[in-house]
Amino acid sequence: MSKVNPPRPAAKRGEPADAGRRSFFSWMSLAWVSFTASMLAAGTATARFMFPNVLFEPPLTFRAGRPEELQVGIVDERFKDSNQVWLVRDGGGIYALSTTCTHLGCTPNWLSAEQKFKCPCHGSGFYITGINFEGPAPRPLERFAIDLADDGQLVIDKGRKFQQEKGQWELPGAYLEF
Amino acid sequence: METIKDIINTLTAPEILITLAAILLFVSARYRHLFYTNKVALILFPAMFVFMAISMFDEDFYLIVTKPDNVPIVGMLFLIPFFTWLSMREAVRNDKRTEEGAPLIEKEETADKVLTWPDLVYTELIAIVLLTVLLVGWSILIPAPLEESANPAATPNPSKAPWYFLGLQEMLVYFDPWLAGVVFPGLIIVGLMAIPYIDTNPKGNGYYTFKERSWEIMTFLFGFLILWVLLVILGTFLRGPNWNFFGPYEYWDTHKLEALVNVDLSDYFWVRLLGMGRPDNILVRESVGFLVVLGYFLVPPMLLAKTIFKRFYENLGPARYHIMVFLLLCMASLPIKMVLRWLFNLKYIIGIPEYFFNI
Amino acid sequence: MSSETPNGGTPKPAIPPPAKKDPALNISQRGDRLYTDNGLHKWFAISSLLLFVFTVWMIVDDYNREWRRYQRGFTRLSVLQTELDRQAAAGAIDVAAVNALSAEIEAARVRIAENAATLSEVESRLEALNDEFYSTNQAYLFARAEYDVERYDYEEAVANDPENAEPLRVIAENRLADINQNLEDVERLQIAIEETTTELDSYIGERDRLSSERDGLVAEATQLEAAIVTLDPGLIRTSIRNAPILDFMNPSETVNQIQLQNLHYDAPFLQVPRVDRCTTCHLGINDAAKDEWQQPFTAHPRLDVFVGADSPHPMDGFGCTTCHAGLDRAVEFSRAGHVPDNAEQQAAWEDQYGWYLDHFLETPMLPMDRIEASCLKCHTGAGDVPEAPALNMGRDLIRTYGCFGCHNMPGYEEVRRVGPDLTTIGGKLDPEWVKKWLADPRAFKSEARMPKFWFNSNNGGPEFEARNNAEITAITEYLFSRSQDDPLPAAAPAGGDVGRGQALVESVGCLGCHAVGPIPDDPARTQHRRRFGYNLASQGSKTSADWLYNWVRDPRAVWHDTNMPDMRLTDAEAADVAAYLVSLTNPEWEAEAFPELDEAALDEVTLEFLRTGSTGIQAQEALAEMTLEEKIMTTGEGLVARYGCFGCHVIEGFETAQPIGTELTQPGSKLLNQFDFGFLDIEHTRTEWYAAKMADPRIFDVDRVKRPEELLRMPDFGFDEEQVGAIVMILTGLVKDQVTPDMRNDLTADIEAGRGLVAQRNCRGCHEIEGAGGDIRSTIADQGLWPPLLNTQGAKTQPMWLHSFLQEPGEETLRPWLSARMPTFYLDQAEATVLGKYFSAIDNAPYPFIDTAIATTDESLTAGRELFELAQCNLCHPAGDQMPDRDAADLAPDLGLAAERLRPEWVEDWILDPQAIAPGTRMPAFYIDGVSQLPGILDGDTPGQLEAFRDHLFLTIGNGERAEDN
Structure with a gap:
């Protein structure tokens, strides 16, 4: 028994009569545009997910006692281990130095007999002001924003740093006059 | 209103609910040309929906039905009957056509072949997208049901298994954990695997039919709808604290007490029937149970082979026949045991707790 | 495949119509396709659009947290507040001064402009100098480094290779010479630079100084303006920083958290360090300026005690949830476990925040009226918790x-039971009284501490009456039958005077621990220590004068474990007191009679006890054979065990019974x-x-x-x-949280032990110690007659003396004007030591060895004698054999005791300002604001005079030791 195939209908509903002319709007393009948009949105959301909303680290801003507790010309090492900051008081005020050597990131030691910060990794040396003067360190130690809180305590904000070579040590916040 | 709720609460007790459901299944199959029609669907499903909507005004009903864990089972309450109705309707229609010599629906209304691309795969893509939409919407609207971090000193009451195991958890009421948790689930899987080997009915391939496969379909529907889905629904909505039964409009009172005064068969025989004490020797004590169980598995196969299942015996041959009958008897033992429990408070047919052997 | 054509032949009427009505999809017409392309595209488009919409909805829903709303609100309020402050600051600026300065600055600038040429010349000179300095200094430093190497080589050679050391030394020395030359250059340049800088400064320095002065005047307003910009850098910037997705870089809206490694949330099997995120919404909690703001931004009350950086509980060290409970890591209002304080607040919260009680949370926040409960975790000591x-x-x-x-209860294992000893009940009371007492103790006296066991809400109905009375009768008879009636030590002499007795009770010091009748309640709780001893009301209706006489005369002889001290009364005084106490009766009470025993009710109770251990039938039989006496004893004993009377009373046979x-x-x-x-x-x-x-x-x-x-x-x-x-x-x-010792408020053991003993013996009933106590004062009108304040007791008295005083207070009369006397507490060595250490510890005074030798000069001794006469100390103070001519009631302490009793340093503090140590004392003030009112001796030199007083007191009047002169 042979099959009789009925003839194809002339036109299927919804398709353009002339196959050569494409209209700008078509379900197909709408579909793929919105599908792609959905995938991009979901992908972006996933990428955003990878950045944590909270960090379980010590806070960047911390209180550092009273300015009266610091003596002129003495480098205060109380917050070196806990917050990676040196507090130095000179005649005019107080500044907070980062304990990260600007060469490759080691932690220098303060040698008070020789009045310099000396990094044990490659020998970078810094004056009490933080200016580098020997060894491979390319630039001075960075300062952190320092301010006086309402209750009279020092507040250090490690989220804001000041680099001397960019002239930022002159900006407000890098030096607390006291 | 309260009386209606009380009636419903009473009717949904396991013994009544399961029995009524089983009866409904068989009656609807018997009078399928009346039940599985469009008219019935147009009345039944909206009625179910309205019933659900009105019931939502009852606080306890609302709490159970809107619990995030239970929402998919509420969906199942509608989906399962719908698909059962749909397939049976097609089967009834096809049977009618066959009867009248007309071509089958599949031959007349559906294509001989369906192109994988685009008809299948494209449709699958659309289905994926729509399902994703559903899941995303669901996850936004219904939060994940998180409880307190697990505290061994504070057991949640009730402690329910995931929905797909609630049928088994319900069976634990009637059976020993070994049977309800290991043997029966194993037999279910083994039984499903065995179907291709014991089902020699060539009819019904690729088209809906009921008449040509009535035995197979009824067996499956009974096992699936009554012994699985219904138990899941029972476990989800009608079992509350301490695994007590609570009607859909009943408050889940943790302090509700029911006397579970169940009696072993050996008790019935020795103490109540013969009026003596139970024998010390375990084998003697449980001899009646052993007889019953052995008899149940040894006698019916041969009897049935000569009577109701004669056709089967001839078609399948003794090996396959006996396998089929064995599986059937196992499946039937669940409702039989349940009925025995409801009628006679029967606990175990063979009860040897000393060796953890209870049937 | 059907061979029929769809269009041929008459359609049979029974064929059901096709399910799909669309002719375009009819199988005969559509060929191989099940669906039209357009249809599929349309569905794909619709579903993809939906997917996009839902995905965006998901992202937005995830982003929209309630805490963001609060943070934005807080920023808005802060900006408003800062703006108000800025306006105030701007208004306070002295515009005239600013303008004047501006004029001067302008003038300075003009001057600079006039000297522009010179100025630029100086600047370029300075620059050149700086450049030269840079290279010269570098050369110097490098040379120095080389020198260091060469010196090291030389020294190393000296140590290891001495023969070849000399050339190296030469090299090093030469280098040193070079360096010194370099150094000179560098220093010369430094001086030049300094001079040039000064020169430059002479031109522009003034302008700079004036500028900074002007800046100083407007500093506050400028700062506040900058603060506003920091708080709110503009809508665009804020929106971008905090936009969904983009907020991973540097959001201003963040979840704030305080991590506490030392404080833990007790989860099953795990101690999880707390991470308090409360400050995400409670942004103003640590800012005193925000005490008037609305929740959730308001400041914490009492920032000097809680939360403040200088408080004992700073926020960074303690967080929030260790006191307030709740779920530390949650950032939603309901999930964090906020609990309303009352029904109104609950309704308001449900309305405002959609609040619900998260019943899965095991530790919801404490309502504010229970907030002090959290103090117990750390303040575990015996002393009072401040602010609670x-x-x-x-x-x-x-x-x-x-x-x-x-x-x-943990911590109370060694504490003595609080009820009286019932093993001698027969010697003190009679059964009728005991039965009525048991039925309702507070009917006898309102301050009764004994609680009520019968006629309560679950056994108070009429159906219980007979039963209750039967139980009471059984217990009473049982206790009396077991009573050991040793005869009382002495018989009361006749003729005790009620009036004298009353005067004694009210003056000799009984009222520090006791009260007669109800104690009026006062919110400041200044009287509750007078509930330490049993209330003395109605004693006459309770016991006999004999018993009271014996008790008051020597409590320990009657009950060896009593807390009651010995008042050292004479027999006559004791008789008077007994007579007075026995005159206090309760006639209403005495008129009532306790109902007769209902045997049927007793049988019922007895049966219950008989049934334990045997069947009901056997119990009935046993009951039928028991005499009334036996029933009463069985029941009585069983009831004592059931009700746990031994939890408060010593009862024979129940000494080791477990609390019920x-x-x-x-x-x-x-x-x-x-x-x-x-x-x-x-x-x-x-x-x-x-x-x-x-x-x-x-x-x-x-x-x-x-x-x-x-x-x-x-x-x-x-x-x-x-x-x-x-x-x-x-x-x-009392929670299961374990607080590590470093977080707990552990005082030294000495202070802890002392506070415990002080509480145990109720010292504060008479004395004020560490700022609290002295309840007896409400019964003594004249402040001068109050028992002494024990502030500075440790710094005041010598340890040896205090020790012996505490053990034997009656030996010497220190304050003859006081009628109240310090009783003898039967303190043993250990207890006296505990108190001595305690007082010394709170005053940081040395203990137990002190040096009482006094270094002095003859001049000081002479001055002391003169001062003594000038100040007329003898007017009130006996001094050795010199007795003032006054009544005993007006005397001051005998100065002859001072050398053995007081610490020399304390005496000086005392004379300098007596009111500071003992407010209300009659000791005159000889020094006002440190200025001596006794001029002329030692030229009015206050420290010298004080030392002179001291020397006279210790060395002349007393026989203190004079230190060796070196």
Whole structure:
């Protein structure tokens, strides 16, 4: 028994009569545009997910006692281990130095007999002001924003740093006059 | 209103609910040309929906039905009957056509072949997208049901298994954990695997039919709808604290007490029937149970082979026949045991707790 | 495949119509396709659009957290506030001064401009110098480095290779010479630079100074303006920083958290460090300026005690949830476990925040009226917790009412039971009195501490009356039958005077621990220590003059374990006191008679006891064979065991019996599903259950069907609302959280032990110690007659003297004007030492060895004598054999005792300012604001005069030791 195939209908509903002319709007393009948009949105959301909303680290801003507790010309090492900051008081005020050597990131030691910060990794040396003067360190130690809180305590904000070579040590916040 | 709720609460007790459901299944199959029609669907499903909507005004009903864990089972309450109705309707229609010599629906209304691309795969893509939409919407609207971090000193009451195991958890009421948790689930899987080997009915391939496969379909529907889905629904909505039964409009009172005064068969025989004490020797004590169980598995196969299942015996041959009958008897033992429990408070047919052997 | 054509032949009527109505999809017409392309595209488009919409909805829903709303609100308010402050600051600027300065600055600038040429020349000179300095200095430093190397080589050679060392030394020395030359250059340049800089400064320095002065005037306003910009850098910037997705870089809206490594949340099997995220919404909590702001931005009350950086509980070290409980890591209002304080607040919260109680949270926040409970975790010591009055009241109540007698409580294992000894009950009381007492103690005297066991809410109905009376009778008879009636040590002499007795009781010091009749309540709780001893009302209706005489005369002889000290009364005085006390009667009480015993009711109770251990039938038979006496004894003994009387009283045969109450270890952490709320309609929380229980311990039996022996047994103490709240505070505060020692408030052991003993013996009933106490004062009108303040006692008295005084206070009369006397407390060596150490510890005074040798000069001794006469010390103070001519009541302490008793340094402080040490003292002030009112001796030199006083006191009047002169 042979099959009789009925003839194809002339036109299927919804398709353009002339196959050569494409209209700008078509379900197909709408579909793929919105599908792609959905995938991009979901992908972006996933990428955003990878950045944590909270960090379980010590806070960047911390209180550092009273300015009266610091003596002129003495480098205060109380917050070196806990917050990676040196507090130095000179005649005019107080500044907070980062304990990260600007060469490759080691932690220098303060040698008070020789009045310099000396990094044990490659020998970078810094004056009490933080200016580098020997060894491979390319630039001075960075300062952190320092301010006086309402209750009279020092507040250090490690989220804001000041680099001397960019002239930022002159900006407000890098030096607390006291 | 309260009386209606009380009636419903009473009717949904396991013994009544399961029995009524089983009866409904068989009656609807018997009078399928009346039940599985469009008219019935147009009345039944909206009625179910309205019933659900009105019931939502009852606080306890609302709490159970809107619990995030239970929402998919509420969906199942509608989906399962719908698909059962749909397939049976097609089967009834096809049977009618066959009867009248007309071509089958599949031959007349559906294509001989369906192109994988685009008809299948494209449709699958659309289905994926729509399902994703559903899941995303669901996850936004219904939060994940998180409880307190697990505290061994504070057991949640009730402690329910995931929905797909609630049928088994319900069976634990009637059976020993070994049977309800290991043997029966194993037999279910083994039984499903065995179907291709014991089902020699060539009819019904690729088209809906009921008449040509009535035995197979009824067996499956009974096992699936009554012994699985219904138990899941029972476990989800009608079992509350301490695994007590609570009607859909009943408050889940943790302090509700029911006397579970169940009696072993050996008790019935020795103490109540013969009026003596139970024998010390375990084998003697449980001899009646052993007889019953052995008899149940040894006698019916041969009897049935000569009577109701004669056709089967001839078609399948003794090996396959006996396998089929064995599986059937196992499946039937669940409702039989349940009925025995409801009628006679029967606990175990063979009860040897000393060796953890209870049937 | 069907061979029929769809269009041929008459259609048979029975063929059901095709399910799909669309002819375009009819199988005969559509070929191989099931669906049209357009249809598929359309569905794909619709579903993809939906997917996009839902994905965006998901992202937005995830982003929209309620805490962002609060942070934005806070920023808005802060900006408003800062703007107001800025306006105020701007208004306060002295515009005239600013303008004047601006004019001067302008003038300076003009001057600079005029000298522009010179200025630029100086600047370029300076620049050149700086450049030169740079290269010269570098050369110097490098040379120095080379020198260091060469010196090191030389030294190394000297150490290891001496023969070849010399050339190296030469090299090093040469280098040194070079360096010194370099150094000179560098220094010369430094000087030049300094000079040039000064020169430059002379031109522009003034302008700079004026500028900074002007800046100083407007500094505040400028700062505030900058602050506003920091707070709110503009809508665009803020929106971008905090936009969804983009907020991973540097958001200003963040979840704030305080991590506490030392404080833990007790999860099953795990101690999880707390991470408090409360400050995400509570942004103003640590800012004193925000104390008037609305929640959630308001500042914490008492920032000097809590949360403030200088407080004992700084926020960074303690967080929030260790005091307030709740879920630390949550950032949503309801999930964090906020609990409303009352029903109105709950309604408001449900309305405003959609609040619900998260019943899965085991530790919801404490309502504010129970907040002191958290103090107990760390303040575990015996002393009062500062700033926690309800908590302290709770502890007092537990100690007074003896909860630990029936309930095992941690920390109270060694404390003595609070009730009197019943092994000698026959010698003191009579059965009729005891029966009436048991039925309702507070009917006898309102301050009775004994709680009520019968006629409560679960056994008060008429059907219980006969039974209750039978139980009471059985217990009473049982106790009396077991009583050991040793005869009383002495017989009361006749003729005790009631009036003298009353005067004695009211003056000799009884009222420091006792009261006669109800004690008026006062919010400041200045009288509760007078509940330490049993109330003296109605004593005449209770016991005999004989017994009272013996007791008052020598309490320990009657009951060896009593806390009552010996008042050292003479026999006559004791007789007077006894006569007075026995005159206090309660006629109403005496008129009532206790009902006769109903044997049937007694049988019922006896049967219950007989049934334990045998069947009902055997019990009936046994009962039928018992005499009344036997029934009473069996029942009495069983009831004493059932009601746990031995939890408060010593009863023979029950010395080692286990307390009958629920163990109260960590009641604050008890799981909610272990509480039986009965049919009581209260909130299902721990605090509510405890409050209901303490208000009426039998309340959970109401409406329940119970056999009599199943009824709740805790008796009713008659607590009022405040007392209930205080006890609930303690119960809520005993939690399972383990606080590490470094976080706890552990005082030194000496102070702890001392405070414990002071509480145990009620020293504060008479004396004010560490700022609290002296309850007896309300009974003494004249402030001069109050028992002494024990402030500075450690710094004041010599340890040896204090030790012997505490053991034998009656040996010397220190203050002859006082009628109240310090009783003898029978303190043993150890206890006296504890107190001595305690007083010294709180004053940081040396203990136990002090140097009382006094270094002095003859001049000082002479001056001392003169001062003594000038100040007329003899007017009031006996001094050795010199007695002032006054009544005893007007005398001051005998100065002859000073050398053995007082510490020399303290004497100087005392004379300098007596009122500071003992306010209200009659000792005159010889120094006003440190200026001597006795000029002329030692030229009015205050320290010198004080030393002279001291020297005279110790060396001349007393026989103190003079230090060797070096």
